[in-house]
Amino acid sequence: MAGTAVPDGPRGDDDRGGLRAALSGLTTRGRSFLAAGVAAAVCAYVLGQADLLRVGLLLAVLPLICVLVLHRTRYRVATSRLLTPQRVETGTEARVRLRMENVSKLPTGLLMLQDHVPYMLGSRPRFVLDRVEAGGRREVSYRVRSDLRGRFPLGPLQLRLSDPFGMCELTRSFSAYDTLTVVPRTEALPPVELFGEAAGYGEGRQRTLALAGDDDVIPRAYRHGDDLRRVHWRSTARYGELMVRREEQPQRARCTVLLDTRGVAYRGAGPDSAFEWAVSGAASALVHMLEHGYTVRLLTDTGSAFPGEGAEGFGGAVQDPADSAGLMMDALAVVDHSEGAGLSRASDVLRAGGDELLVAFLGDLDEEQASFVARARGRSGAAVAFVLDSGAWLNGRPAPGAAGDRVRQLREAGWTAIAVPPGARLADLWQQAAGVRAEAAADTPYGGWA
Numbered sequence: 001m002a003g004t005a006v007p008d009g010p011r012g013d014d015d016r017g018g019l020r021a022a023l024s025g026l027t028t029r030g031r032s033f034l035a036a037g038v039a040a041a042v043c044a045y046v047l048g049q050a051d052l053l054r055v056g057l058l059l060a061v062l063p064l065i066c067v068l069v070l071h072r073t074r075y076r077v078a079t080s081r082l083l084t085p086q087r088v089e090t091g092t093e094a095r096v097r098l099r100m101e102n103v104s105k106l107p108t109g110l111l112m113l114q115d116h117v118p119y120m121l122g123s124r125p126r127f128v129l130d131r132v133e134a135g136g137r138r139e140v141s142y143r144v145r146s147d148l149r150g151r152f153p154l155g156p157l158q159l160r161l162s163d164p165f166g167m168c169e170l171t172r173s174f175s176a177y178d179t180l181t182v183v184p185r186t187e188a189l190p191p192v193e194l195f196g197e198a199a200g201y202g203e204g205r206q207r208t209l210a211l212a213g214d215d216d217v218i219p220r221a222y223r224h225g226d227d228l229r230r231v232h233w234r235s236t237a238r239y240g241e242l243m244v245r246r247e248e249q250p251q252r253a254r255c256t257v258l259l260d261t262r263g264v265a266y267r268g269a270g271p272d273s274a275f276e277w278a279v280s281g282a283a284s285a286l287v288h289m290l291e292h293g294y295t296v297r298l299l300t301d302t303g304s305a306f307p308g309e310g311a312e313g314f315g316g317a318v319q320d321p322a323d324s325a326g327l328m329m330d331a332l333a334v335v336d337h338s339e340g341a342g343l344s345r346a347s348d349v350l351r352a353g354g355d356e357l358l359v360a361f362l363g364d365l366d367e368e369q370a371s372f373v374a375r376a377r378g379r380s381g382a383a384v385a386f387v388l389d390s391g392a393w394l395n396g397r398p399a400p401g402a403a404g405d406r407v408r409q410l411r412e413a414g415w416t417a418i419a420v421p422p423g424a425r426l427a428d429l430w431q432q433a434a435g436v437r438a439e440a441a442a443d444t445p446y447g448g449w450a
Contacts, residue, residue, distance in 0.1 A: 019067075019068075019071055021170070022067045022068075022070060022071040022168060022170060023067055025067070025070075025168050025169050025170045025171070026063060026067065026167065026168050027162075027166055027167060027168060027169055029063075029165075029166050029167055030063035030066065030067075030166075030167035030168050031063075033059050033060070033062055033063045033167065034059070034060055034063050034064070036056075036059045036060075037056045037057065037058070037059030037060025037061070037062075038056070038060055039056070040052055040053070040055055040056025040059060040060075041053055041056035041057060041060065042056075043056070044056055062165070062167065063167040063168065066163040066165055066167035066168045067167070067168045069163065070109075070161060070162075070163050070168050070170060071170075073106070073109075073161075076102075076103050076104045077100055077101065077102055077103065077104075077108070077111075077132075077159065078100070078101045078103050079098060079099065079100050079101075079113075079157050079159070079174055080098075080099045081096060081097070081098055081099075081115075081154065081155065081157065081176070081178055082096070082097040082099075083095075083096055083154065083178045083180060084096075084097070086178070086179070086180065086181060087180075087181045087183055087326065087329065087330070088180070088181075088182055088183070089182070089183055089184065089185045089186065090146060090147055090148065090149060090182055090183070090184060090185045090271065091145065091146075091147055091185060092145065092185075093143045093144065093145045094143065094144050094145070094180055095141055095142075095143050096115070096125075096141060096142055096143070096144060096154060096178075097139060097140075097141045098113060098115065098127070098139065098140050098141065098142075098157065099137060099138070099139050100113065100129070100132065100137065100138050100139075100140075100159075101135075101136070101137045102132040102133065102134060102135060102136050102137075103135070104134060105134050106134060107131055107132065107133045107134055107136075108129075108131060108132045108161075109131065109161065109162060109163060109164060110128070110129070110130060110131070110161075110162040110163075110164070111128070111129040111132065111159060111160065111161060111162075112126065112127070112128050112129070112159070112160035112162065112169075113126065113127040113128075113129065113140065113157065113158070113159060113160075114126045114127075114157070114158045114160065115142070115154065115155060115157050115158070116153075116154070116155055116156060116157075116158070116177075117144060117152075117154060118152045118153070120146050120147075120148055120150070120152065121144040121145065121146050121152055121154075121180070122144055122145065125142040127140045144180060146180075146182045147271050148182065148271065149182050149183065149184055149276075149279070149332070149333050149334070149335075150181075150182055150333060150334060151179055151180070151181050151182075151333060151334055152179065152180045152181075152182065153177050153178070153179055153180075154177055154178045154179070154180055155174070155176060155177030155178060156173050156174045156175055156176065156177050157173070157174045157176075158171055158172070158173050158174075159171070159172045159173075159174070160172075181329075181330055181333050182333060183283065183329040183330070183332060183333045184276070184279045184280040184282075184283040184329070184332050184333070185280050185283075186280070186283050186284040186287050187280070187281075187284040187425065187426050187427055188284075188288075188427065189284055189285070189288040189426065189427055189430045190427060190430060190431055191292065192430065192431060192433075192434035219232045219235035219239075219243040219244065219245060220243065220244060221241060221242070221243060221244075222241070222242035222243060222244050223244075226244050227244075230244040230245045231243070231244055231245075232244060232245045253293070253294050253295070253356040253357070254294065254295050254296075254297075254314055254353070254356055254357075255286075255289040255294040255295070255296045255297075255356065255357040255358070255359065256296075256297050256299050256350065256353070256357075256358050256359070256380075257282050257285050257286045257289070257296060257297070257298050257299065257359050257360075257361075258299045258300075258301075258346055258350070258358065258359070258360040258361065258362075258376075259278060259279065259282040259298065259299070259300050259301075259332075259335070259360075259361050260278065260300075260301050260343065260360070260361060260362045260363045261275075261300050261301055261302070261335060261336070261337055261338045262301050262337065262338055262340055262341060262342075262343075262363060263337035263338060263339060264341050264364070265362070265363025265364045265365070265390065266278075266337065266363045266364070266388075266390045267364075267390040267391060267393075267394045268390060268393060268394040272423075273390075273393065273394075274363065274388045274389075274390040274393035274394075274420075274422075275337070275363070275390070277388065277393070277420070277424075278361040278362075278363065278386075278388060279332055279335060279361075280426075281361050281386060281426045282298065282332060282359075282361050283328075283329060283332050284426055285359045285361075285426075286298055286325065286328055287325055287329075289357070289359075290321040290324060290325050291321070294356075294357070295314045295324075296314065296324065296328070297314045297328075298328045298331060298332070299346055299349060299350070300335070300338065300346065301338055301340060301342075301343050301345065301346045302338050302340060302345055302346070303345035303346055303348070303349050305349070306327060306328050306331040307323075307324050307327035307328055307331070342368075342369060342372065343369050343372045343373060343376070344372055346372075346376065347372040347373065347375055347376040350376040350377070350378050350380070351375065351376060351378040352378075353378065353380075356380070356381040356382070357380065357381060357382050357383075357384075358376075358377065358380040358382070358383040358384070359383075359384050359385075359386075360373065360376075360383070360384070360385040360386065361385075361386050361388070362385055362386065362387050362388065363388055363390055364388070364389065364390055364391070364403075365387065365403075365406045367409075370406045370409045370410065371409075373385065373410060373415075374409060374410055374412075374413035374414075374415065375413075377413060377414055377415060382416070382437065383414065383415045383416065384415070384416045384417075384418070384433050384437070385407075385410050385415050385416070385417045385418070386418050386420050386426075386429060386433075387403055387406055387407050387410070387417055387418065387419055387420060388403070388420045389403035389419070389420075392421070392422055393422045395422075396422055396423075397422060403419050404419060407419050416433050416436050416437040418432060418433050418436065
């Protein structure tokens with residue numbers, strides 16, 4: 001962010017209003033001097049003491065002179081803010097660097113910088129700069145950290161101007177601000193296999209062949225890194241730009257990560273709640289699958305799919321996997337409980353597709369919602385569900401109940417369902433799911449998931 005250069009005092013038609021604002025900027029010291037001066041002048045008049053009158057006038061005039069000088073000062077300053085990085089995980093620090101430049105021909109007096117920071121990121125940072133010469137620069141930095149997900153504005157930056165005697169302070173604000181995105185913490189997951197490579201992973205990746213022959217070739221624009229031996233000269237001459245043959249096009253396996261966000265499915269709040277574990281788990285799963293060559297989409301119980309690029313909301317095929325991950329992580333940074341009470345919308349979306357892998361993070365399920373989830377498996381090659389009992393998470397200890405019944409119901413429908421105890425690590429459950437899936441799929445021809 002770069003702030004535009006602003007004057008420290010108003011000009012033109014705003015001069016009178018600016019002078020009133022400067023008078024209102026008198027500090028406690030300035031008001032005390034003014035009050036003492038007025039009192040001394042009154043006492044001098046009553047007692048007939050000329051010397052006391054001169055002292056009173058001096059005390060009263062000094063803060064007024066400071067106000068006038070500060071109001072009439074015409075130096076200008078410019079600021080910029082650099083946020084590194086702009087997207088961080090919960091519990092991770094980001095660094096903010098502020099640069100101030102005096103673009104006027106006069107040196108500044110005492111300057112105080114204050115950046116507006118939401119209370120979730122810590123206290124407001126304040127810096128004092130003694131004097132900045134004409135054309136000079138100063139840099140300061142501070143760090144921010146949040147244990148909560150979200151998008152947090154940083155700024156606007158406030159600049160406080162003060163006279164050398166500390167009689168008056170004026171505050172000027174810049175309009176620009178930056179946004180820090182705090183995404184869920186991700187966990188590294190172990191690469192596991194379920195009886196062979198999944199379609200779209202490793203050597204098992206499917207390929208779609210284009211029509212053969214020079215007359216039937218489907219050309220596309222040249223991209224950096226393409227083999228020059230694939231240049232199609234006839235199309236290049238026709239379109240006026242370098243074109244390459246598209247003899248074969250990888251068809252990457254698809255994975256859907258389903259996140260249950262229903263407000264009725266979770267109890268408790270805070271960084272250690274069941275809902276936050278589910279959000280963090282969904283983030284870990286989608287990042288892991290993108291790293292292993294899948295095209296991934298994030299689906300919520302409302303039927304909304306992210307990142308929304310490509311067919312049916314999948315990302316990673318038509319854009320860089322890092323961009324897809326960033327878009328989905330941004331969505332998870334602000335995801336909140338939905339008002340819906342059912343999973344029917346998500347079930348309809350899933351049954352219409354044919355994903356090689358479906359990974360679901362589910363809250364409390366009643367029998368009806370468990371039936372929707374069971375049918376949502378549809379034509380998916382493998383379906384893995386992590387079922388949370390928010391009541392057990394709220395009490396901090398596992399408790400037998402409906403969660404176990406729902407896990408058995410999902411397993412009977414072909415899901416690899418895992419109950420999530422309070423405080424469990426997703427990496428351990430991921431490995432456990434691989435073992436359960438391996439046992440259940442011993443006699444089936446389905447492949448695996450990475």
